[in-house]
Amino acid sequence: MYQVNYHRASSVEEAAKLASQGDARLLSGGMTLIPAMKTRLAAPSDVVDIARIEALKGVKVSGNTVTIGAATTHHDVAGNAELKSAVPAVADLASHIGDPHVRHRGTIGGSVANNDPAADYPAALLALGATVVTNRREISADDFFMGLFETALEDGEIVTSIRFEKPEKAAYQKFPNPASRYAMTGVFVAKSKDGVRVAVTGAGDNGVFRASEIEAALTKDFSAAAVEGVSVSADGLMSDIHASAEYRANLVKVMAKRAVAKAG
Amino acid sequence: MSNVSLVLNGRSVSAEVEDRTLLVHFIRENQGLTGTHVGCDTSQCGACVVHVDGKAVKSCSMLAVQASGSEVVTIEGLSDGADLHPVQAAFREHHGLQCGFCTPGMIMAATDMIRRHPEGLDEKTVRAELEGNICRCTGYHNIVKAILAASEAMAKGGKGAAKAA
Structure with missing residues (x-):
């Protein structure tokens, strides 16, 4: 891995500010970014750790609307009792990503923002007609996924949550x-x-x-x-x-x- | 450089390390605890599994500084002096290892697995849960046996279960 400067953000606003410097990348669970940095496929000047921002964590089911914070781990999505009852398909999907250790770190926001062509979450978001909420706007899944590892996200834009309606x-x-x-x-x-x-x-x-x-x-x-x-x-x-x-x-x-x- | 301060096997440690230092290298090289192994170095094999804040993670896929402020438990932190942890004892009893290279990661994964399944484990669940740990010697049979036995032993003896941090 090349040299890198690590920053831990305590809020989304601070993360946005830190992410605007140099060739910074946001770091959530790091289950893709860290291995990519180790193999030098990615070489950011700075990484901004958003994994400990409380406002980005948690699953909320309110009526028919499900909101999942971007820094919620696959483990926490898979095990959320409310989600398992409202939309079991999403909890089940999360429970089959990677392995238990990866699910303890990897997050939904990281997976969605990375848009790996073989990742599981993008299929869920697109089929559910989900909304990707960022620190600047709301983007429909139809407009969000733009190709291999490409999304509608602009520089410095941070995914804050994923929202969708409960399907039949x-x-x-x-x-x-x-x-x-x-x-x-x-x-x-x-x-x-x-x-x-x-x-x-x-x-x-x-x-x-x-x-x-x-x-x-x-x-x-x-x-x-x-x-x-x-x-x-x-x-x-x-x-x-x-x-x-x-x-x-x-x-x-x-x-x-x-x-x-x-x-x- | 960043300061990394964390609780390692119950002991507060602190060191200045390069930001790019991986947690596994911090544990092995900076702290001298070489029970945690680097196998594949590509987040596949699980030889580097440790617990961070009570959850099993691959320490080769995490920066040490990401773990700053957390509690980390490695294979060295499981046993109570000369008394093996129930999972360690079960691996010895059931011959759940041959060369032993994957064993620390297997045991850390197993203690985490048992903690997450207080209702008990069956063979299918254990095999599915071992997705992230590779053993090239045993064919897994005795590892699965050991984990099932440990899970039962820990369910019976509350003391062991409480210790599986």
Whole structure:
């Protein structure tokens, strides 16, 4: 790791000020940033630790609205009793990220801001039509995720919370890579009064995306059988040593069927 | 340089270190506690697992200065003098190790796992919970056996359970 200057922010305002200096990066759980700095893929001049800012932590379920603070760890999301009862799909998703030690550090805000094309949370946010709240504005998930590791966040903008409405039904299913356990394809299905939204992670060559053909089929008939007849194109899907685009296209369908079955 | 002050195995320690110092290097090189191992150095293997504020974390993926102000427990902090912690005793009893390199991380992961599952553990849960710890010798069978036995022993004897910080 190259030399770096560490700062611990005690408030979002202080973090924003500290993050504006040099080539600073925000540090939340650090489960991506620290390994990236160790391999010198990232070499920020400064890191601003926001993990101990109390205002960024916690899960709140108020009526049908769920708000999760950006610095809430996967462990705390997975174990939150209110969330498990309101939107179990999100708690379940969090409980399968990485491993227990990673879940004790990694945060939802960090995952969302990083937008790894194989991360789990982006699929949940996109399918739930979530809102990403920052220190400057609110951004809909539709506008937030812009490609591989790219988001609508501007320099110095800090994700403060994630907000979404409780869906009628929702579930997430992923096919983890047998070695890394990252999603080779993960599908989040959500049915609400506004319709059905299906988001896919791990498969697209430009990051998380919505599977419109599957959405159309599920809007008519919310059942695993309805997905069976859909043909998912391999265009725009990733091909790598783990799986071809065609294999991933099939996984999209299989994971969507499993998610629908799980959503009930 | 930053000042890192934390409670390490119940003892307050303080040192000036480079900001880029990883927690595992602070523990091993600065504090001389070499029970915590560096295996893969890429957050996969879990040989470096320690407890920070009561939660198992990979100390190779955290800066020492991030842990400043926290309580850190390493494998050296588990036993009570010559009396092994119930998880350590179970690993010895059930031969839950061969070369022993992964063992400190396994034991720190196991004590954390047992703490998070006061309702008890079954084999499937233990295997799923060991996602972040790699052993290249044992094939895991005896590790799983040891953790299940420790979990039962600690549920019976309240003393051991209370000690699993």
